[in-house]
Amino acid sequence: MKINLPELNATLPMPAPNQALVDALLNRRSTMVKDIDPNNGPSDDELLDILKVASRVPDHGKINPWRFVKFSGEARRKLGVKMADIYKAKHPEMDENHYAMESARFERAHTILLLISSPIPHPKAPEFEQLMSAGGLGFAINLAANAFGYAATWLTEWVAFDDDIKPLFNMTESEKIIGFFFIGKPKNPPTERERPNVSELLSEWK
Numbered sequence: 707m708k709i710n711l712p713e714l715n716a717t718l719p720m721p722a723p724n725q726a727l728v729d730a731l732l733n734r735r736s737t738m739v740k741d742i743d744p745n746n747g748p749s750d751d752e753l754l755d756i757l758k759v760a761s762r763v764p765d766h767g768k769i770n771p772w773r774f775v776k777f778s779g780e781a782r783r784k785l786g787v788k789m790a791d792i793y794k795a796k797h798p799e800m801d802e803n804h805y806a807m808e809s810a811r812f813e814r815a816h817t818i819l820l821l822i823s824s825p826i827p828h829p830k831a832p833e834f835e836q837l838m839s840a841g842g843l844g845f846a847i848n849l850a851a852n853a854f855g856y857a858a859t860w861l862t863e864w865v866a867f868d869d870d871i872k873p874l875f876n877m878t879e880s881e882k883i884i885g886f887f888f889i890g891k892p893k894n895p896p897t898e899r900e901r902p903n904v905s906e907l908l909s910e911w912k
């Protein structure tokens with residue numbers, strides 16, 4: 707894929723009907739991890755391009771209140787073992803199978819991208835807005851990965867909420883894990899799932 711980054715202050719195209727984009731959005735799905743290829747995924751350059759596309763997310767104050775950590779190859783197991791050890795320390799009853807499953811947690815996809823919210827004190831953009839920017843970026847990562855031909859799924863599971871994991875990523879007090887994005891070539895097509903009836907959710911204030 708080619709990315710044509712606009713020059714700073716360039717005049718950009720006005721929004722115009724785009725059937726291909728509507729179709730892509732209507733047919734997009736997260737891919738179940740079992741349907742993601744653990745051995746085939748984006749190159750380092752492609753991942754950077756995916757992030758260049760995704761990071762055009764709305765961001766009040768241009769502060770980039772988020773950062774990424776990528777792990778692939780051997781690092782996936784190394785990190786999985788650390789997670790399994792953290793779990794075992796709190797749940798000594800954990801059996802061997804469970805330990806093995808935790809250790810292999812990140813080997814289920816070719817590339818794991820951790821998205822961290824990094825809010826800063828800001829006079830106009832409260833922390834809540836900075837967190838929402840990070841959430842929007844999460845969806846944009848999924849969409850951008852799909853646009854490059856990769857499956858992606860956003861998972862948190864217990865690992866996103868355990869404070870003992872924070873030092874592994876040099877996280878500060880105010881930083882939060884937004885999610886782990888499992889990315890790789892899709893092995894099987896997704897199927898449609900129930901979607902909200904938006905007309906029931908929409909009201910009009912007069």
Ligand SMILES: Cc1cc2nc3c(=O)[nH]c(=O)nc-3n(C[C@H](O)[C@H](O)[C@H](O)COP(=O)(O)O)c2cc1C
Nearest residue numbers: 734735736737844859860861862863864884885899
């Ligand atoms: C913040 C966040 C965390 C999520 N964490 C998990 C998770 O830990 N396990 C899981 O099965 N799905 C999780 N999901 C849901 C999947 O990413 C995915 O959205 C869901 O399976 C529905 O698929 P769809 O995106 O195609 O609608 C999470 C979604 C979000 C937004």
